[in-house]
Amino acid sequence: xxxxxxxxxxxxxxxxxxxxxxxxxxxxxxxxxxxxxxxxxxxxxxxxxxxxxxxxxxxxxxxxxxxxxxxxxxxxxxxxxxxxxxxxxxxxxxxxxxxxxxxxxxxxxxxxxxxxxxxxxxxxxxxxxxxxxxxxxxxxxxxxxxxxxxxxxxxxxxxxxxxxxxxxxxxxxxxxxxxxxxxxxxxxxxxxxxxxxxxxxxxxxxxxxxxxxxxxxxxxxxxxxxxxxxxxxxxxxxxxxxxxxxxxxxxxxxxxxxxxxxxxxxxxxxxxxxxxxxxxxxxxxxxxxxxxxxxxxxxxxxxxxxxxxxxxxxxxxxxxxxxxxxxxxxxxxxxxxxxxxxxxxxxxxxxxxxxxxxxxx
Numbered sequence: 597x598x599x600x601x602x603x604x605x606x607x608x609x610x611x612x613x614x615x616x617x618x619x620x621x622x623x624x625x626x627x628x629x630x631x632x633x634x635x636x637x638x639x640x641x642x643x644x645x646x647x648x649x650x651x652x653x654x655x656x657x658x659x660x661x662x663x664x665x666x667x668x669x670x671x672x673x674x675x676x677x678x679x680x681x682x683x684x685x686x687x688x689x690x691x692x693x694x695x696x697x698x699x700x701x702x703x704x705x706x707x708x709x710x711x712x713x714x715x716x717x718x719x720x721x722x723x724x725x726x727x728x729x730x731x732x733x734x735x736x737x738x739x740x741x742x743x744x745x746x747x748x749x750x751x752x753x754x755x756x757x758x759x760x761x762x763x764x765x766x767x768x769x770x771x772x773x774x775x776x777x778x779x780x781x782x783x784x785x786x787x788x789x790x791x792x793x794x795x796x797x798x799x800x801x802x803x804x805x806x807x808x809x810x811x812x813x814x815x816x817x818x819x820x821x822x823x824x825x826x827x828x829x830x831x832x833x834x835x836x837x838x839x840x841x842x843x844x845x846x847x848x849x850x851x852x853x854x855x856x857x858x859x860x861x862x863x864x865x866x867x868x869x870x871x872x873x874x875x876x877x878x879x880x881x882x883x884x885x886x887x888x889x890x891x892x893x894x895x896x897x898x899x900x901x902x903x904x905x906x907x908x909x910x911x912x913x914x915x916x917x918x919x920x921x922x923x924x925x926x927x928x929x930x931x932x933x934x935x936x937x938x939x940x941x942x943x944x945x946x947x948x949x950x951x952x953x954x955x956x957x
Contacts, residue, residue: 597629597955600696600718602687603703606638609675610887611796611825612869613702614642616724616740616768618649620700623771623951632696634687636677640797640827654690656683670730672704680706684713691717698722698954701734704889708733720957723754724768727889734758736957738950740767740872742896742941761953767872767946772854774944777876783861785932787925789819791860791879793853793870794886796825800909802884803834806864809917811841816925819843821856862924862931864917867894872946875902875938880931882920884912902938904930 601621605614614635621631633646636656643653658677665673669680676683683706699714702724711721711733722736728749737754738761739746746762754760790810794802803824810820822838824831826849838846850856853873857863863874863881867890874881881903883894891908898905906912906920924930 597624597627597698598694598696599624599629599631599698599700600691600694601631601633601700601702602635602706603633603701604636604638604675605640605642605796605827606675607640607797607799607827607829608638609672609704610799610868611640611642611827613724614646615796616869617700617702618646619768619770619947620950621651622649623947624954627951627955634690636683638677642796642827645826656686656690670705670707672727674705675703676705680710681713684710687714688717695719700724707731722954726893728753732758736954737761738766738768740764740869740946741893742900743892744896744899759953759957761950764872764875764942765946766950767876767942767944768869768950769873769876769942769944769946770854771947772852773857773873773876776854776858777939777944780858780877780939783878783880783932783935785861785929787816787818787861787931789821789860789862791821791823791856791863792865793823793863794866794884795868795870796849797827798824798830798866798886800886801830802866802886802909802912803828804830804837805884805912805914805917807834807837807844808914809921810864812914812918813921813925815922817843818861819845821845821847821860823847823850823853823856825849864921866890867897871897871903872942875942876944878935878939880904880924880934880938882906882917882924884909884917900937900941902934902941904934 632652634654637658697719699718700722707730720735723734726741838844857877867885894905
């Protein structure tokens with residue numbers, strides 16, 4: 597089975613799309629698939645990271661001038677860096693004589709028009725999405741997130757023949773999370789270690805806000821593991837802040853996130869894919885959303901009792917965060933309840949379920 601991923605990372609869109617594609621790619625490669633990626637060279641791309649994992653990456657050139665969106669474009673069209681027509685043509689040209697059995701698209705700027713252009717050049721098309729804001733021409737659609745209207749979100753957005761994989765049951769989590777879950781310790785509710793992670797980019801620097809809030813909590817003693825991605829423009833500043841506190845430990849671009857989550861008793865972070873990683877290991881968390889597409893996910897997860905949602909980043913001050921942390925620490929039973937609900941919601945087997953269905957199709 598030959599598989600092509602069309603996805604991107606950048607300062608604007610972050611690293612989450614690429615990271616979840618890598619998780620699925622690893623599982624498919626383990627099953628014997630030949631996998632390649634096609635990515636545009638945006639500022640903040642992760643092409644070197646993908647190549648470092650042994651995958652061939654076809655590089656699409658980033659144009660010199662910024663793309664000006666047109667009225668008929670989808671809401672995130674600028675994230676392609678070029679028009680959808682140009683990106684589709686570039687993709688087809690880069691494919692040359694290759695005809696992958698699966699084209700997997702994880703990109704908010706791509707819709708049915710782009711997909712129809714690629715139809716005759718690939719076998720089946722899979723779309724990974726969580727916006728449900730545009731129609732798709734695909735055979736398989738994956739939305740791993742939790743929504744109140746999950747079963748009807750994509751009505752009239754995909755063909756009737758499209759199979760839909762919906763909810764955290766299909767969350768694309770790396771195998772390390774499933775392995776860590778099998779030996780997971782029972783958390784007591786006592787806070788000895790806190791994990792801070794706001795994704796690979798954290799363009800609004802919520803990490804520093806969290807560190808300031810944690811440093812202000814003086815009635816509890818705990819260690820803090822601070823994780824940033826290689827694309828974080830504030831990583832040097834954050835490293836310097838951590839060096840001021842004996843119990844703050846700085847990490848950059850780690851590959852042992854499951855280990856850090858297992859060691860933690862509490863987490864502060866963003867919405868998005870990391871939500872399901874924390875849930876699979878029963879890690880109670882406070883969430884600040886960094887993008888509009890994370891808000892509904894965080895609200896639904898909070899309603900399910902797996903996390904505490906504080907608000908959108910521009911509404912959360914250091915003082916508000918500090919107060920919320922102190923309340924969570926002091927409220928008996930709240931963290932244990934979060935932990936139990938989270939483990940029930942996400943079992944860590946999603947990537948294997950998705951790969952099984954792709955093989956069946």
